Amino acid sequence: MRDVSIIGLGQTVVGEHWDKSLRMLGYEALNSAMASARIERIDALYVGNMLSGELTKQEHLGALIADFSGQRGIEAMKIEAACGSAGAAFRVGYAMVAGGMQDVVAVMGVEKMTDQESSLTTSALAMAADAEYEALQGLSFVGINALLMRRYMHEHGYKKDDFAQFAINAHANAVNNPNAMFRSLITARQFADAKPIADPINLLDSSPIADGAACVILAPTAMAREFTDKPVRVRASAVATDTVAVHDRRDPLYLEGGAISAQKAYAQAGIGPWDLDLFEVHDAFTIMSALSLEAAGFAPRGKGVRLALDGEIGIGGRLPITTMGGLKARGHPVGATGMYQIVEVTQQLRGEAGANQVRDARLGMAQNIGGSGATVVTTILERA
Amino acid sequence: MEVARYWRTTQQRYRMEGEICPTCSGKIFPPRDVCPHCQHEAKTPFTFSGRGEIFSYSTIHNAPQGFEKFAPYTVALVRLTEGPLVTAQLTDVDEHDVYIGMPVEMVTRVLREDGERGLLVYGFKFRPAFGVSGSSSQAVAVDVRAPEHAQHEVMIAR
Structure with missing residues (x-):
């Protein structure tokens, strides 16, 4: 097996792109990633996306985006694993x-979510759950997370x-990320007063629906310095599954x-969780941050929230998470999210995270979760 | 929506018919023919009592398509007496009276409607078990048989 490095990265601003189509978002991210690697041709394109069929009535994104990006003829295909689609790509x-x-x-994540009314987007997102035994009971995706949070x-x-710090930290970090959707601070008071969505989950527990695309270019490490002075090595890549229904x-x-996905990744990289300098966690809801931190080995069962309460998760903390705003404040274009996480870890390891730079960041991890935990993709990257 | 998709699941949706594993005796709901505990084949039918208690719950205000007219409605994870967890809506109860640990029993209700001319889809929901009405109530041991009407043909193409 060859050692692999990231040689270029690109992303669109996350937000409501009323003036841009799915394919244009994909093109923009790919184009800027190729420019950063100083290349004009790629050998293959893998597109992570969850909802294009349901929300844009467009499948077949591999060929479509390859063609509309001037790469007609290359190998290209779409990869789907719900909100874990981009990690899987x-x-x-x-x-x-x-x-x-x-x-x-080129590996890309792209999602266009704002072209449909909200009840259709809500039922489309519920396709990440079990259609026969969760969605047919009228459960929304927020509802599933609410059941988990209340039980927790x-x-x-x-x-x-007690969950407020996850959202407050994400917003504080998004302020300095020009690609984030919500570049505004929130307070504990605002969190407490936020509009309920599915009790106990309120608006500020939840990541927003958004459009966006992110992309990185991969090449063998042996060739990487032909393209960039700042290659970032892939130290681990692991996927594990669990039941779709909670x-x-x-x-x-x-x-x-x-847990399985993280353990496989730690084994590949030959490290333990506390060797990491930062962790891009899949904070679709505050409860998912807590459960992910526990599964990835940073806290025992039931103690994930303590890391936030004890002030460990900020940029200068023991374990910086959601360093560019996370799903909560950067935004959650579902099938693209996993690639935003990888782009952001790469920015940190290249020393390009601006005011949010984690000092001397050498090892970073992204964990991208499909559904309520059924597909989990863990990626560990290292500064070369 | 297609008739066959619901017709083939009527036994499980109306009667809570699941399976029991001949290898490890694990009780399985919904039925899946492969035991989730020991991964052996498990096709022996087993009808659940339809009784259990609330494991967790929430109320949905922003409903997915097909459920808008029912909103707001309360959903729950129910721990069946025989072991498995199921996801279902609660009915015949005010959300403020629901609590974790509340004893509940299964009833058959309309789950969703697909427009004026579409299918009415029936299935199980849960309501407070007989003798339990509010958060201050104690569990009362009662022998509630599976509801008779659950065995009738109730899926109607209008």
């Missing part, structure tokens, strides 16, 4: 380069406000897929 591209099948590969509070004795889990409050 990265995994496929990585395997192609590592295995010697391709040399210079019940079992571990937390109050609703009710089928042995313990609904334990993300077994997250």
Whole structure:
């Protein structure tokens, strides 16, 4: 297997892009990633996306975006794993380069969510859950997370406000990210007073629906310095699964897929969790931050919230998370989110994170979660 | 929506018919023919009592398509007496009276409607078990049989 590095990166601003189509968002991210790697041709393109069929009535994104980006003829395809789609696309591209099948590969996540009314977007997102036994009961995706959060509070004795720091930290970091959707601070008071969506989840527990695209270019590490002075090595890439339906889990409050995925990644990189300098966590809801931190080995069961309460998760903390705003404040264009996480870890490791730069960042991890934990993609990157 | 998609699941949706694993005796709902505990084949039918207690709950205000006219409605994870968790709506109860641990029983209700001329989809929901009405109530041991009407043909193409 060949060692693989990231040689270029690109992203669009996350937000409501009324003036841009799905394909244009994809083109913009790919074009800027190729420019940063100083290349005009790629060998293959793997596109992570969840909802284009439902919300844009467009499948077949590999060929479409390849063509509309001036790359007609290359190998290209779409990869889908719900909100974990972009992480999964990265995994496929990585395997192609590592295995010697391709040399210079673009991996992208793209999502266009604002072209439909909200009840359709809500039912489309519920497709990440079990259609027969969760969605058919009228459960929304927010509803599933609300069930988890209420049970977590019940079992571990937390109050609703104990989750506020996850959202406050994400917003504080998004202020300095020009590509973030919500570049505004929030206070504990605002969190406490936010509009309820599905009790106990309120508006400020939740990541927003958004449009966006992000992209990185992969190449064998042996070739990487032909393209960039700041290659970032892929030290680990792992995918694990769990039951799609929450009710089928042995313990609904334990993300077994997250734990398996993280353990595989730590083994590949030969490190433990506390060797990491930062962690881009999949904070679709504040409860997911807590469950992910526990599954990835940063806290025992029921103690994930303590890391936030104890002030460990800020830029200067023991474990900086959501360093560019996370899903909560950078925004959550679902099938693109996993690539935003990887782009942001790469920015940190290249020393390009501006005011949010984690000092001397050498090792960073992104964990991209599909559904309520059914697909978990863990990626560990290292400054070369 | 298509008739066959619902017709083939009527036994599980109206009667809570699941499976029992001949290898490890695990009780399985919804039925999946492969035991989630020991991964062996498990096709022996097993009908659940329809009783259990609330594991967690929430109320949906922004409903997905097909459920708008029911909103707001309360959903729950219910721990069945026989072991499995199921996801279902609660009915015949005020959301403020629901609590974790509340004893509930299964009833058959309309789950969704697909417009004026579409299918009415029926399935299970849960309501407070007989003798339990509010958050201050204690669990009362009662023998509630699976509701008779659950066995009738109730899926109607209008």
